[in-house]
Amino acid sequence: MPSRPSVSQFFAIRAQWLVWLCALGGLTAPLSRALPTNHVPWLQWLVELAAHWQWVYATAGAAAMGLVAWMLRRRAAWWLAVPALVVAGSFVWQPATLPPAAEPDIANAKVLKVGTANLNLDTTDFTPLRQWLASADAPDVVFLQEFTELAQRALVDDAAIAARYPHRLAVPQPDPFGLAILSRHPLADARALQPRTDYDTLRLHATLLWQGQPVHLSALRPMPPLNSAYAQARDQALVDEALRLSQSGGLGVMAGDLNTTPWARGLWGAEQAQMRRAGPGVPTWPSAWGWLSVLPLDHVLASPGWQLVEAHTGPDLGSDHRPMVVRLVAQ
The missing domain is CATH 1.20.58 (Methane Monooxygenase Hydroxylase; Chain G, domain 1)
Incomplete structure (x- = not known):
């Protein structure tokens, strides 16, 4: 037996x-x-x-x-x-990232701090967001997704934040695809690109006037990969925006909840268009208990003219995503 x-x-x-x-x-x-x-x-x-x-x-x-x-x-x-x-x-095996900035050069370098955060369509309490934007650790330019009229009013009614971020391009929407760019520095050529097809989503373009040089910005939140058509539309949107920034010359930054991870096709297409990830694939979703995340869905991509000083997640904003914050220095 x-x-x-x-x-x-x-x-x-x-x-x-x-x-x-x-x-x-x-x-x-x-x-x-x-x-x-x-x-x-x-x-x-x-x-x-x-x-x-x-x-x-x-x-x-x-x-x-x-x-x-x-x-x-x-x-x-x-x-x-x-x-x-x-x-x-x-x-x-992930797409290339920006080269790290040399430590001796950081003290005298001009550093741009960029943040991106998905606010979550269901959020009604924006106190954590206001506290973050009013803090000393707040980014110089912030990309916001799932930006609603309620979020718009919360920021407009805060005089300290309005003074801190006087330059804005905001398109609130009742669906998960509203976007906003908040900046301490002037924005030029700001425009919103409405969706062209049922698979497309809103995009924001602007030029940041920073330290005497233009920085071309692209804000987007592509469709989540609910089916193969949405996934292909997402990947095409990433490639299109990466190509636009690389062809514009100079410095470029694109950021948002890109609904993809470093192991999928989308970010590899952006790399072929000469855009680099700012930092490693740090998990940002879901923000379970304010600290546990699994998938790196929120990204900052930058042109090769940048070097990376640091990258980390931001504070818990009460959303199902954690913010992503990077510090960039121009080469």
Whole structure:
């Protein structure tokens, strides 16, 4: 009569399965970028949805590998190197980021602090937002998404914030696609581009007059990838805006809740248009309990003329997203 497996064997077997499942999840990232969008688009879309969760695969995979290695400590566990390389390789294979600024140059450099925040359509209390914008840590220019009439009134009624950000381009909407740009520095050529198709969303363009030089801005929140058509429209919007900024010459910044992660196709298209991520893929959604996030959906992309001083998440604004804040210095 065969003997029953021990408790340790029970968990070891399931941990090994979890290791390989995480490796399979990791492979969805490069696979989603390799699959052609014009052939079986629904398959590419499904694979990409799985590719967004690389933080989960890396965390769960590392825990499972550690458990297996501990339980099999008396036997060879060399095979763990294969899934470990797959998970780690898929996780770190991301679009290029801005080069870090050299520390000796930062003190004398002119630094632009940029922030982006999705306010959440259902938010009614904007006290945390006002406190952040009135604080000493507030960015020089702020990109806001899911910007509503209620948010507009909350900021307009605050005299301190109105004085701090005298230059604005705001288009509040009752849907999740209202946008605003708040700036301490003058804005020129400010305009709102209304959606051209059912798959398109509002975009804001402006030129920031900063330190005697223009900085071309692009604010957007593309459609979330609810289906393959929305996902393709999102990726095309990112490429279009990246191309516009790169072709305008000089310095450029685009930011927002881009509804994509560094492992999917969209940000790779922006990289080909010479836009670089400002900082690593820091998780910003969901903002569970004000600190736990899984997916890096909120991004600041900048032209190659910038260097990165630092990047970090901002305070809890009562939204389901955490703000993303970066400090940039012109080369």
